[in-house]
Amino acid sequence: MRSIWNGAISFGLVSIPIKLVNATESHSISFRQIHTEDGGRVRYRKVCELEDREISQAEIGKGYEDADGTIIPITDEDLAHLPLPTAKTIEIVAFVPADRIDPLQMDASYYLQAGGAPAAKPYTLLREALKRSNKVAIAKYALRGRERLGMLRVVEDAIALHGLLWPDEVRAPEGLAPDTKVTISDKELDLADALMDTLGEIDLDELHDEYREALEEVVAAKAAGEAPPEAPEQARAGKVLDLMAALEKSVRDAKESRGEEPGEVRQLPQRKSARAAPKQTDGKKSTAKTAKSAATKKTAAKKTTAKSSQGTKKTAAAKKTTSAKKTAAKKTAARKRTA
Numbered sequence: 639m640r641s642i643w644n645g646a647i648s649f650g651l652v653s654i655p656i657k658l659v660n661a662t663e664s665h666s667i668s669f670r671q672i673h674t675e676d677g678g679r680v681r682y683r684k685v686c687e688l689e690d691r692e693i694s695q696a697e698i699g700k701g702y703e704d705a706d707g708t709i710i711p712i713t714d715e716d717l718a719h720l721p722l723p724t725a726k727t728i729e730i731v732a733f734v735p736a737d738r739i740d741p742l743q744m745d746a747s748y749y750l751q752a753g754g755a756p757a758a759k760p761y762t763l764l765r766e767a768l769k770r771s772n773k774v775a776i777a778k779y780a781l782r783g784r785e786r787l788g789m790l791r792v793v794e795d796a797i798a799l800h801g802l803l804w805p806d807e808v809r810a811p812e813g814l815a816p817d818t819k820v821t822i823s824d825k826e827l828d829l830a831d832a833l834m835d836t837l838g839e840i841d842l843d844e845l846h847d848e849y850r851e852a853l854e855e856v857v858a859a860k861a862a863g864e865a866p867p868e869a870p871e872q873a874r875a876g877k878v879l880d881l882m883a884a885l886e887k888s889v890r891d892a893k894e895s896r897g898e899e900p901g902e903v904r905q906l907p908q909r910k911s912a913r914a915a916p917k918q919t920d921g922k923k924s925t926a927k928t929a930k931s932a933a934t935k936k937t938a939a940k941k942t943t944a945k946s947s948q949g950t951k952k953t954a955a956a957k958k959t960t961s962a963k964k965t966a967a968k969k970t971a972a973r974k975r976t977a
Protein backbone atom coordinates (compact mmCIF):
# COMPACT_ATOMS: atom_id res chain seq x y z
CA MET A 639 0.00 0.00 0.00
CA ARG A 640 1.30 3.42 -0.94
CA SER A 641 1.61 6.05 1.78
CA ILE A 642 -0.19 9.36 1.27
CA TRP A 643 1.37 11.31 4.16
CA ASN A 644 4.55 11.07 6.21
CA GLY A 645 4.90 12.44 9.71
CA ALA A 646 5.07 11.37 13.33
CA ILE A 647 2.83 10.56 16.30
CA SER A 648 3.47 12.80 19.27
CA PHE A 649 2.87 10.72 22.41
CA GLY A 650 4.00 13.02 25.23
CA LEU A 651 7.75 13.29 24.76
CA VAL A 652 7.81 10.19 22.58
CA SER A 653 7.88 10.72 18.82
CA ILE A 654 6.92 7.83 16.54
CA PRO A 655 7.71 8.24 12.82
CA ILE A 656 4.80 6.90 10.75
CA LYS A 657 3.38 6.71 7.26
CA LEU A 658 -0.32 7.24 6.56
CA VAL A 659 -1.98 4.63 4.33
CA ASN A 660 -5.59 4.49 3.12
CA ALA A 661 -7.47 1.76 5.02
CA THR A 662 -10.39 1.54 2.59
CA GLU A 663 -10.86 1.25 -1.16
CA SER A 664 -13.84 1.80 -3.41
CA HIS A 665 -15.09 -0.96 -5.72
CA SER A 666 -17.81 1.17 -7.28
CA ILE A 667 -18.12 1.14 -11.06
CA SER A 668 -17.55 4.61 -12.47
CA PHE A 669 -19.00 5.97 -15.70
CA ARG A 670 -17.75 8.54 -18.18
CA GLN A 671 -19.90 11.25 -19.63
CA ILE A 672 -20.41 10.75 -23.38
CA HIS A 673 -22.15 12.48 -26.26
CA THR A 674 -25.23 10.30 -26.83
CA GLU A 675 -25.30 10.94 -30.60
CA ASP A 676 -21.83 9.64 -31.45
CA GLY A 677 -20.45 8.22 -28.15
CA GLY A 678 -17.65 10.78 -27.93
CA ARG A 679 -16.16 11.59 -24.51
CA VAL A 680 -17.30 14.77 -22.81
CA ARG A 681 -14.39 16.40 -21.00
CA TYR A 682 -14.04 19.37 -18.71
CA ARG A 683 -11.39 21.84 -19.76
CA LYS A 684 -9.83 24.31 -17.35
CA VAL A 685 -9.98 27.76 -18.87
CA CYS A 686 -8.66 31.06 -17.51
CA GLU A 687 -11.48 33.58 -17.53
CA LEU A 688 -9.16 36.56 -18.12
CA GLU A 689 -7.18 35.09 -21.03
CA ASP A 690 -10.00 32.85 -22.31
CA ARG A 691 -7.64 29.95 -22.96
CA GLU A 692 -7.13 26.42 -21.62
CA ILE A 693 -4.30 26.12 -19.09
CA SER A 694 -2.27 23.18 -17.79
CA GLN A 695 -2.26 21.76 -14.24
CA ALA A 696 1.16 23.28 -13.61
CA GLU A 697 -0.30 26.76 -14.05
CA ILE A 698 -3.08 26.23 -11.50
CA GLY A 699 -2.73 27.42 -7.90
CA LYS A 700 -4.96 28.21 -4.91
CA GLY A 701 -6.80 31.41 -4.14
CA TYR A 702 -9.26 32.63 -1.50
CA GLU A 703 -12.25 34.64 -2.70
CA ASP A 704 -12.98 37.57 -0.42
CA ALA A 705 -16.47 38.89 0.30
CA ASP A 706 -16.13 41.56 -2.41
CA GLY A 707 -15.02 38.98 -5.00
CA THR A 708 -11.30 39.75 -4.76
CA ILE A 709 -9.11 36.67 -5.18
CA ILE A 710 -6.24 36.41 -2.66
CA PRO A 711 -3.52 34.01 -3.91
CA ILE A 712 -2.33 31.39 -1.38
CA THR A 713 0.83 29.48 -2.24
CA ASP A 714 2.06 26.11 -1.00
CA GLU A 715 4.85 27.96 0.77
CA ASP A 716 2.27 30.00 2.70
CA LEU A 717 0.58 26.80 3.83
CA ALA A 718 3.90 25.16 4.74
CA HIS A 719 4.66 27.97 7.21
CA LEU A 720 1.36 27.79 9.07
CA PRO A 721 1.96 28.10 12.85
CA LEU A 722 0.51 24.64 13.53
CA PRO A 723 2.28 21.92 15.55
CA THR A 724 0.13 19.37 13.71
CA ALA A 725 1.43 20.24 10.23
CA LYS A 726 3.53 17.07 10.19
CA THR A 727 2.53 15.55 13.51
CA ILE A 728 -0.42 13.52 14.80
CA GLU A 729 -0.63 15.06 18.27
CA ILE A 730 -2.38 12.89 20.87
CA VAL A 731 -4.31 15.12 23.27
CA ALA A 732 -6.34 12.63 25.34
CA PHE A 733 -7.40 9.01 25.91
CA VAL A 734 -11.13 8.24 26.28
CA PRO A 735 -13.43 5.17 26.28
CA ALA A 736 -14.44 4.17 22.76
CA ASP A 737 -18.16 4.58 23.49
CA ARG A 738 -17.57 8.31 24.02
CA ILE A 739 -17.16 8.72 20.25
CA ASP A 740 -20.40 9.44 18.39
CA PRO A 741 -20.53 7.35 15.17
CA LEU A 742 -21.88 10.43 13.39
CA GLN A 743 -18.43 11.96 13.75
CA MET A 744 -16.64 9.10 11.95
CA ASP A 745 -15.01 10.08 8.67
CA ALA A 746 -12.21 8.56 6.53
CA SER A 747 -10.06 5.71 7.87
CA TYR A 748 -6.30 5.19 7.60
CA TYR A 749 -3.64 2.78 8.81
CA LEU A 750 -0.52 4.06 10.52
CA GLN A 751 2.66 2.25 9.44
CA ALA A 752 5.83 2.45 11.51
CA GLY A 753 8.40 4.53 9.68
CA GLY A 754 11.47 2.31 9.79
CA ALA A 755 13.22 0.23 12.45
CA PRO A 756 13.65 3.06 15.02
CA ALA A 757 9.86 3.49 15.16
CA ALA A 758 9.15 -0.20 15.88
CA LYS A 759 9.48 -0.08 19.68
CA PRO A 760 7.56 3.17 20.41
CA TYR A 761 4.90 2.09 17.86
CA THR A 762 4.49 -1.25 19.66
CA LEU A 763 4.46 0.51 23.05
CA LEU A 764 1.57 2.77 22.01
CA ARG A 765 -0.33 -0.17 20.48
CA GLU A 766 -0.04 -2.33 23.61
CA ALA A 767 -0.92 0.61 25.89
CA LEU A 768 -4.10 1.19 23.89
CA LYS A 769 -4.96 -2.51 24.09
CA ARG A 770 -4.49 -2.71 27.85
CA SER A 771 -6.38 0.50 28.59
CA ASN A 772 -9.42 -0.41 26.42
CA LYS A 773 -9.41 3.22 25.34
CA VAL A 774 -8.87 5.17 22.14
CA ALA A 775 -6.57 8.14 21.62
CA ILE A 776 -7.96 11.49 20.49
CA ALA A 777 -5.53 13.37 18.27
CA LYS A 778 -5.20 16.45 16.07
CA TYR A 779 -3.44 16.40 12.71
CA ALA A 780 -3.25 18.43 9.51
CA LEU A 781 -4.07 16.87 6.14
CA ARG A 782 -5.01 18.30 2.73
CA GLY A 783 -4.91 21.90 3.78
CA ARG A 784 -6.71 21.86 7.10
CA GLU A 785 -6.39 20.67 10.69
CA ARG A 786 -8.49 17.65 11.55
CA LEU A 787 -9.63 15.67 14.56
CA GLY A 788 -8.86 11.97 14.73
CA MET A 789 -9.17 8.81 16.79
CA LEU A 790 -6.43 6.17 17.12
CA ARG A 791 -7.38 2.58 17.89
CA VAL A 792 -5.86 -0.88 17.51
CA VAL A 793 -6.88 -3.07 14.55
CA GLU A 794 -5.23 -6.50 14.82
CA ASP A 795 -1.50 -5.65 15.08
CA ALA A 796 -1.72 -2.17 13.56
CA ILE A 797 -2.83 1.26 14.72
CA ALA A 798 -5.67 2.81 12.74
CA LEU A 799 -6.50 6.48 12.46
CA HIS A 800 -10.15 7.44 11.98
CA GLY A 801 -10.79 10.98 10.89
CA LEU A 802 -13.46 12.65 13.01
CA LEU A 803 -15.67 15.60 12.23
CA TRP A 804 -15.38 18.48 14.63
CA PRO A 805 -18.32 18.53 17.08
CA ASP A 806 -19.74 21.71 15.51
CA GLU A 807 -19.81 19.97 12.09
CA VAL A 808 -22.43 17.43 13.24
CA ARG A 809 -25.94 18.77 12.79
CA ALA A 810 -28.62 18.25 15.43
CA PRO A 811 -31.63 16.14 14.30
CA GLU A 812 -34.12 18.90 15.10
CA GLY A 813 -37.60 18.58 13.62
CA LEU A 814 -36.96 15.10 12.16
CA ALA A 815 -38.85 12.95 14.68
CA PRO A 816 -42.59 12.43 14.02
CA ASP A 817 -44.64 15.23 15.54
CA THR A 818 -47.77 13.06 15.62
CA LYS A 819 -48.62 11.43 18.93
CA VAL A 820 -48.23 7.67 18.54
CA THR A 821 -49.04 4.92 21.05
CA ILE A 822 -47.08 1.67 20.84
CA SER A 823 -48.64 -1.32 22.60
CA ASP A 824 -46.73 -4.00 24.52
CA LYS A 825 -47.86 -6.61 21.98
CA GLU A 826 -46.35 -4.62 19.12
CA LEU A 827 -43.07 -4.27 21.03
CA ASP A 828 -43.09 -8.01 21.77
CA LEU A 829 -43.54 -8.82 18.08
CA ALA A 830 -40.77 -6.39 17.13
CA ASP A 831 -38.50 -8.11 19.67
CA ALA A 832 -39.47 -11.51 18.23
CA LEU A 833 -38.58 -10.29 14.72
CA MET A 834 -35.21 -8.99 15.93
CA ASP A 835 -34.48 -12.32 17.65
CA THR A 836 -35.49 -14.26 14.53
CA LEU A 837 -33.27 -12.20 12.23
CA GLY A 838 -30.47 -12.60 14.76
CA GLU A 839 -26.85 -11.72 13.98
CA ILE A 840 -24.83 -12.03 10.80
CA ASP A 841 -21.19 -12.24 9.80
CA LEU A 842 -20.53 -8.94 8.02
CA ASP A 843 -18.02 -10.69 5.75
CA GLU A 844 -20.95 -12.54 4.16
CA LEU A 845 -22.49 -9.29 2.89
CA HIS A 846 -21.63 -8.12 -0.63
CA ASP A 847 -22.62 -5.43 -3.11
CA GLU A 848 -25.36 -7.06 -5.21
CA TYR A 849 -25.95 -3.85 -7.17
CA ARG A 850 -22.31 -3.75 -8.35
CA GLU A 851 -22.43 -7.44 -9.35
CA ALA A 852 -25.60 -6.90 -11.37
CA LEU A 853 -24.07 -3.82 -12.99
CA GLU A 854 -20.98 -5.82 -13.97
CA GLU A 855 -23.22 -8.38 -15.67
CA VAL A 856 -24.93 -5.62 -17.66
CA VAL A 857 -21.57 -4.16 -18.76
CA ALA A 858 -20.25 -7.62 -19.73
CA ALA A 859 -23.38 -8.40 -21.74
CA LYS A 860 -23.27 -5.07 -23.58
CA ALA A 861 -19.57 -5.53 -24.34
CA ALA A 862 -20.31 -8.97 -25.83
CA GLY A 863 -23.16 -7.55 -27.92
CA GLU A 864 -25.76 -9.47 -25.95
CA ALA A 865 -28.97 -8.30 -24.40
CA PRO A 866 -28.53 -7.36 -20.73
CA PRO A 867 -30.13 -9.75 -18.23
CA GLU A 868 -33.62 -8.87 -17.15
CA ALA A 869 -34.44 -8.46 -13.50
CA PRO A 870 -37.09 -10.87 -12.14
CA GLU A 871 -40.44 -9.27 -11.70
CA GLN A 872 -41.06 -8.52 -8.06
CA ALA A 873 -44.42 -9.00 -6.47
CA ARG A 874 -46.07 -5.73 -5.66
CA ALA A 875 -46.48 -5.27 -1.97
CA GLY A 876 -49.91 -4.18 -0.87
CA LYS A 877 -50.43 -1.25 1.40
CA VAL A 878 -49.89 -2.33 4.99
CA LEU A 879 -52.75 -1.14 7.13
CA ASP A 880 -52.38 -3.46 10.12
CA LEU A 881 -49.02 -3.10 11.87
CA MET A 882 -49.56 -6.21 13.99
CA ALA A 883 -50.30 -8.34 10.93
CA ALA A 884 -47.23 -6.96 9.16
CA LEU A 885 -45.00 -7.78 12.14
CA GLU A 886 -46.38 -11.32 12.43
CA LYS A 887 -45.86 -11.92 8.70
CA SER A 888 -42.33 -10.52 8.93
CA VAL A 889 -41.49 -12.99 11.71
CA ARG A 890 -42.88 -15.90 9.68
CA ASP A 891 -41.01 -14.84 6.53
CA ALA A 892 -37.75 -14.44 8.48
CA LYS A 893 -38.10 -17.94 9.93
CA GLU A 894 -38.86 -19.44 6.51
CA SER A 895 -35.83 -17.71 4.97
CA ARG A 896 -33.63 -19.33 7.64
CA GLY A 897 -35.17 -22.75 7.06
CA GLU A 898 -37.06 -22.76 10.33
CA GLU A 899 -40.60 -23.92 10.81
CA PRO A 900 -42.77 -20.80 10.79
CA GLY A 901 -45.24 -22.31 13.25
CA GLU A 902 -47.13 -19.94 15.45
CA VAL A 903 -45.77 -16.55 16.42
CA ARG A 904 -45.38 -16.58 20.17
CA GLN A 905 -45.24 -13.32 21.99
CA LEU A 906 -42.44 -12.67 24.45
CA PRO A 907 -43.29 -12.14 28.13
CA GLN A 908 -44.50 -8.63 28.67
CA ARG A 909 -42.10 -6.24 30.32
CA LYS A 910 -42.85 -5.04 33.81
CA SER A 911 -44.52 -1.68 33.65
CA ALA A 912 -44.32 1.13 36.15
CA ARG A 913 -47.98 1.87 35.64
CA ALA A 914 -50.38 1.47 38.54
CA ALA A 915 -52.22 -1.83 38.84
CA PRO A 916 -55.64 -1.74 37.16
CA LYS A 917 -58.71 -1.40 39.32
CA GLN A 918 -60.85 -4.44 40.07
CA THR A 919 -63.36 -5.28 37.40
CA ASP A 920 -67.07 -5.67 38.05
CA GLY A 921 -66.60 -9.44 38.15
CA LYS A 922 -64.11 -9.16 41.02
CA LYS A 923 -66.42 -6.77 42.87
CA SER A 924 -69.33 -9.20 42.43
CA THR A 925 -67.20 -12.06 43.78
CA ALA A 926 -66.27 -9.98 46.82
CA LYS A 927 -69.91 -9.13 47.44
CA THR A 928 -70.92 -12.81 47.17
CA ALA A 929 -68.20 -13.83 49.64
CA LYS A 930 -69.33 -11.10 52.05
CA SER A 931 -72.98 -12.22 51.76
CA ALA A 932 -72.01 -15.84 52.45
CA ALA A 933 -70.05 -14.77 55.51
CA THR A 934 -73.02 -12.75 56.76
CA LYS A 935 -75.38 -15.72 56.33
CA LYS A 936 -72.93 -18.01 58.13
CA THR A 937 -72.73 -15.61 61.07
CA ALA A 938 -76.54 -15.34 61.21
CA ALA A 939 -76.83 -19.12 61.18
CA LYS A 940 -74.40 -19.37 64.09
CA LYS A 941 -76.46 -16.82 66.06
CA THR A 942 -79.70 -18.71 65.32
CA THR A 943 -78.11 -22.00 66.42
CA ALA A 944 -76.88 -20.38 69.62
CA LYS A 945 -80.33 -18.92 70.38
CA SER A 946 -81.99 -22.27 69.66
CA SER A 947 -79.53 -24.02 71.98
CA GLN A 948 -80.21 -21.50 74.72
CA GLY A 949 -84.00 -21.97 74.26
CA THR A 950 -83.65 -25.73 74.48
CA LYS A 951 -81.67 -25.44 77.68
CA LYS A 952 -84.33 -23.11 79.19
CA THR A 953 -87.15 -25.51 78.22
CA ALA A 954 -85.33 -28.48 79.75
CA ALA A 955 -84.76 -26.53 82.97
CA ALA A 956 -88.41 -25.51 83.11
CA LYS A 957 -89.52 -29.11 82.68
CA LYS A 958 -87.23 -30.22 85.49
CA THR A 959 -88.68 -27.54 87.81
CA THR A 960 -92.29 -28.48 86.99
CA SER A 961 -91.55 -32.18 87.54
CA ALA A 962 -89.91 -31.43 90.91
CA LYS A 963 -92.93 -29.34 92.00
CA LYS A 964 -95.37 -32.13 91.09
CA THR A 965 -93.33 -34.71 93.03
CA ALA A 966 -93.28 -32.49 96.14
CA ALA A 967 -97.07 -31.98 95.92
CA LYS A 968 -97.68 -35.72 95.74
CA LYS A 969 -95.51 -36.33 98.85
CA THR A 970 -97.40 -33.65 100.81
CA ALA A 971 -100.81 -35.14 99.93
CA ALA A 972 -99.66 -38.60 101.02
CA ARG A 973 -98.56 -37.30 104.42
CA LYS A 974 -101.96 -35.63 105.00
CA ARG A 975 -103.84 -38.84 104.26
CA THR A 976 -101.65 -40.84 106.64
CA ALA A 977 -102.20 -38.34 109.39
